[in-house]
Amino acid sequence: MRVEMFTFLLTAAICLAGSAGVVLLRNPVHNALSLVATLFGVAVLFIQQGAYFLAAIQVIVYAGAIVILFLFVIMLLGVDRAEGFDRDPILGQRPAAIAVAVAILGLSLTALLSVGSRVTGQASTLAAIDGSEPNINALAKVLFTDYVFAFEITSVLLTVAVVGAVVLSRKAGPAIDLGEFPEGTTADLLEARHAAKTQRHEAEGDDSQGDDLEGDDPDDGDAEDETTQEALR
Amino acid sequence: MLALNETWYLVLAAMIFTIGSLGLLTRKNPLVMFMCVELMLNAVNLTFVTFSKALDDIAGQAIVFFVMVVAAAEVVVGLGIIVAIMRRRQSANADDVSLMRG
Numbered sequence: 001m002r003v004e005m006f007t008f009l010l011t012a013a014i015c016l017a018g019s020a021g022v023v024l025l026r027n028p029v030h031n032a033l034s035l036v037a038t039l040f041g042v043a044v045l046f047i048q049q050g051a052y053f054l055a056a057i058q059v060i061v062y063a064g065a066i067v068i069l070f071l072f073v074i075m076l077l078g079v080d081r082a083e084g085f086d087r088d089p090i091l092g093q094r095p096a097a098i099a100v101a102v103a104i105l106g107l108s109l110t111a112l113l114s115v116g117s118r119v120t121g122q123a124s125t126l127a128a129i130d131g132s133e134p135n136i137n138a139l140a141k142v143l144f145t146d147y148v149f150a151f152e153i154t155s156v157l158l159t160v161a162v163v164g165a166v167v168l169s170r171k172a173g174p175a176i177d178l179g180e181f182p183e184g185t186t187a188d189l190l191e192a193r194h195a196a197k198t199q200r201h202e203a204e205g206d207d208s209q210g211d212d213l214e215g216d217d218p219d220d221g222d223a224e225d226e227t228t229q230e231a232l233r
Numbered sequence: 234m235l236a237l238n239e240t241w242y243l244v245l246a247a248m249i250f251t252i253g254s255l256g257l258l259t260r261k262n263p264l265v266m267f268m269c270v271e272l273m274l275n276a277v278n279l280t281f282v283t284f285s286k287a288l289d290d291i292a293g294q295a296i297v298f299f300v301m302v303v304a305a306a307e308v309v310v311g312l313g314i315i316v317a318i319m320r321r322r323q324s325a326n327a328d329d330v331s332l333m334r335g
Contacts, residue, residue, distance in 0.1 A: 005237045012245045019249050019272050023256035028264050035268050042275050049286045051294050061301055066308050073312050077319050097258030101251050108247035112240055123289045138291045147295050154302045161306035168313035
């Protein structure tokens with residue numbers, strides 16, 4: 001019990017310090033790294049409560065993917081300069097925000113601490129956590145039986161998100177000219193192109209064979225590259 | 234020594250949620266506002282897992298799984314929107330995009 005309490009207090013301190021860092025630090029990169037601290041703390045608390053699978057997902061998906069995505073965007077856009085706290089465009093926005101936050105905290109703490117230490121509600125009868133069964137098995141069982149429709153809809157959601165991200169981030173270019181693509185497979189096309197190039201080189205007696213591989217690409221809708229380069233500029 | 238029970242976890246989650254909402258209301262950089270939303274989602278996830286253990290019900294953890302999926306999708310689309318906006322204008326300020334036109 002003593003070890004659990006010590007772990008909890010240490011992790012809670014890390015979580016609170018990390019979330020305070022997200023709000024208070026001025027450099028977005030520091031904000032993202034503070035967020036990682038909080039996410040790891042929450043993962044430790046998940047482990048402490050027996051949610052092992054969720055702890056792993058928390059570290060892999062949140063700290064490994066989402067925060068890295070944040071860092072990519074921060075560095076791609078070059079917004080990693082400090083943000084000034086001085087300007088307040090809406091009059092009294094900050095005092096109002098603090099008042100709202102104090103209200104939220106006060107209400108939830110009152111609700112939590114007034115009832116003592118017992119959790120109301122009924123214990124589960126359908127999906128009880130069985131100590132003999134591993135956490136991931138129990139979670140998979142409930143995910144693929146009771147929540148299978150939600151699980152399937154999740155895949156639709158992710159597809160929509162991917163399509164949305166591609167649509168949002170691509171620059172509107174000219175439509176693809178179908179006449180640009182001759183008949184035959186790509187391998188045939190590349191082979192013909194390569195044969196033509198070597199023929200030309202032999203005719204010219206050119207000795208610079210090194211740039212055969214990447215030169216002479218037709219500019220057919222390479223929007224991703226262009227936008228990346230523009231953003232980097 | 235005080236015993237470690239669910240109330241500790243719930244109070245911690247309430248604190249993280251409050252800090253996240255405070256940051257969402259005060260910060261102006263849209264990226265940092267997104268991070269504060271992630272903080273709030275994590276606080277709610279912690280609450281779900283705590284009640285899942287207290288009520289001995291694995292369904293709470295299933296809900297956390299779905300929340301994580303939605304958070305990932307939300308971040309992808311949101312960051313796409315932010316990149317699209319910032320390519321057009323060079324300011325990292327949410328107040329400058331209050332007009333609904335480019």
